[in-house]
Amino acid sequence: MPDANIRIPEEARDRLAAIASGEGLSLRAYLARLAETLLTPQERAERAEKARAALAEWNGYAPTATEQRELDSELDRRLSKVTGR
Template identity: 75%
Template sequence: MPDANVRIPAEARDRLSEIAAAEGLSLRAYLARLAESLLTPAERSERAERARAALREWSGYDPTDTERTDLDAELDRRLHQAAAR
């Protein structure tokens, strides 16, 4: 597999190198492992849709887009309120 050069700030490179070394990995191996462990936006969307489908099948719960937006806003409000404490 060909390598790629990625330009990042030296501080970020040094931090990632330190983390990799602590796990007994080279920076190259650590970044490859990290990339394999993360989901792309499309993969996250697909996984979320599968979870929603499973919830609908299991419980019959199927909120409309408006209900989902309202619930998201309420959750955001409560998280903001909890963070302020």
């Protein structure tokens, strides 16, 4: 597999290199492993849809779009209260 060059700030590179070293890996190996463990936005959406379907099948939970917006707003309100934002 050919290598690719990615430009990032030195501070970010140094931090990632220190993390990789702490795990006994080269920066190259650490980034390759990291890429394999993270989900793309499409993969996250697919996984979320499967989870919603499983929840609906299990207990019938299926909020409408309006209910979902209200739940999201309530969660945002609670998070902002906790974080002070």
